[in-house]
Amino acid sequence: MKRVNHLMTLVLAGVMAFGLVFIGSGQSAKAVSKTTSFTFHATVESKSYIHTSENYKNVYTTVEMGRTGTWESAAYCKLYLQRYTxxxxxxxxxxxxxxxYGRKLNVTFTNIAKKSASTRVKLKLYNNWDHSDYMQTVYSSKWTR
Incomplete structure (x- = not known):
């Protein structure tokens, strides 16, 4: 009887391990991580980036400003998480x-529902000193969330 109980315990443990490895915990999601480069038009042009990623409930965005020679770019950023509906x-x-440059802006959009719709981040850039002095708009890559 002990041998049967031991065998049943091992089978049950194997089934649970199989379920966790192959089925998942239900809270994980297919990770989406994208980087979009853009040219920031200021005193000089610099290659800059929008990085986006997500997990099962949040969307993360990082704005990374570039540098050209000794010119380091800076901007006041307004980010808009958008869904196509x-x-x-x-x-x-x-x-x-x-x-x-050297100081990234990291933003977390929390508790964002999954709707299986196209999603993107719209980024409006303004003068770093005068936040009403609009400079340009760029968009992240699109993904389905």
């Missing part, structure tokens, strides 16, 4: 902050 892009969350 009913034929147009709808803003579902916003954030803002400063980004400069």
């Amino acid at each position: 009913n034929g147009s892009w709808k803003t579902i969350d916003t954030a803002s902050g400063n980004a400069s």
Whole structure:
């Protein structure tokens, strides 16, 4: 009888391990991580980046400003997390902050529902000193969330 109980315990442990490894915990999601480069038009042009990633409940965005020679770029950033619904892009969350060369802006959009819809981040860049002096708009790569 002990041998049967031991065997049943091992079988049950194997089934549970199989379920965790191959089925998952239900809270994980297919990781999406994208980087989009853009040319920031300021005193000099610099190659800059928008990085996006997500997990099962949050969307993460990082704005990384570039450098050209000794010119280090900086901007005040307004970010708009957008979802494509009913034929147009709808803003579902916003954030803002400063980004400069060597000092990335990291933003977390929390508790973002999954709707199996195309998603992107719209980034509006403003003068770092005068936040009303609009400079340009760029978009991240799109992904399905």
